[in-house]
Amino acid sequence: MAITSHDVARLAGVSQPTVSRALRGDERVSAATREKVRQAARALDYVPSEAGRTLSTRATRRVGVIVTDLTNPFYPHVVAPLHDELSSLGYRMMLITERSDEAVAQETLLDQSMDGVVLATATTDSRLPAQLERRGMPHVFLNRDTGRAGDVASVVDNEGGGRLVARELVALGHRRVAGVFGAANTTTGRERELGFRLALAEAGVGLPAERVVRGAFEYDTGYRALSTLLDVREAPTAVFCGNDVVAIGVLNAALAAGVRVPEELTVVGFDDLPMAAWEVFRLTTVRHDLRELSRQAARLLVRRIAGDTGAEGRRVVLPTEFVPRATHARVP
Known part of the structure; x- marks a missing residue:
């Protein structure tokens, strides 16, 4: 026969409702009583019914x-x-x-x-x-x-992270910069692009439409974007990517195209995923916790x-x- 909360109540010398409250950690039950109930439950190998608990508390946990x-x-x-x-x-x-x-x-x-x-x-x-x-x-x-x-x-402070990247690129002398941003219907995509644009504008650096690509935060977006950016009249010397996965796509496309990173092209990501630090990538990026x-x-x-x-x-x-x-x- 299955052990029930009534059996625990008899062993602990309390009422069945007190057992239910004690096993839920209800602070209206004294600490001493809660411990007595727990000891009784352990002695009987009693496991509370999740279904019953849900019905009584209307909480599923x-x-x-x-x-x-x-x-x-x-x-x-x-x-x-x-x-x-x-x-x-x-x-x-x-x-x-x-x-x-x-x-x-x-x-x-x-x-x-x-x-x-x-x-x-x-x-x-x-x-x-x-x-x-x-x-x-x-x-x-x-x-x-x-x-x-x-x-x-x-x-995350996405706008602030975008500003950090723009200021670093400007400090390195880059003026022909590009962005491979996230989809326009994501706040991460919008805010990172906004911060990047604002800081570039403050430095007097433009970001023309032909050097902007938007898409899903995935590898293929970055890989396909680089060929588009390399075909513009003034190809970029630096690319800011909406996240690390997009940046890795850009890195692979650069390798396939014979473009040396970072000698000919700077690539920066966002998020600092653990793989960004792998020796095969050693990706410059924006970190958050x-x-x-x-x-x-x-x-x-x-x-x-x-x-x-x-x-x-x-x-x-x-x-x-x-x-x-x-x-x-x-x-x-």
Whole structure:
């Protein structure tokens, strides 16, 4: 016969509701009683029923993480620490990997099966955040958001990072610069481009349309972009890429085209993924704390689940720093 919470209650000498509250860590139960209940549960090898707990508390202790681009090497580096932080806060993580927000929006997984959602690949035109809001589903943005006022998010100082790159390139004497930016409907793409453009303009350096390419944050975007940039009337001496994955695509295309990096072409990325430091790349890039980005998102969501909807602490913006390696040099 299966051990029940009533058996634990009899052994501990308390009521069954007290067992349920004690095993949830409810602070209305004294520390001594909580410990007595835990000892009784261990003695009986009792495992609380998650289904029963959900019915009694209306909490599943599950969080959904929506990623629509798992092929991008960026996301494993934020999903793993997100999982660890949620686990430390008492939540289980469910990874949802539909190809689009529209597909996710139709999933019954979001109907009372989880307590909150982390949106890791949101776009500025995404309809899912509004749908979650209407359902009363707590949610936060990780890495990028919709760009609307009120988004609860853990993000990076993308504009500041773009400015860092532009100033470094100008200091190295580059005037014919190019940008391979992210998609126009992503805040990371927009903000990194904006910071880059603003700092170039302050230095009197232009960024003409023929030296700008936009696309998905993926290897192929960078690889294809370089041939386009090399065909313009005045080919660039430096390329700022929307992320490290795009930059690695540019590096490979340069190798295939016989363009020497950094002697003939400076290439700079963004994010400082672990692979950026590999000896085969030694990519000059912009660094931010990937693990802290995820940890902050987890903490923000747990506060939202607990009912904290105050304006203070709704947005965490992590700083950036320029990381010089082997793919940048003074203008040839």
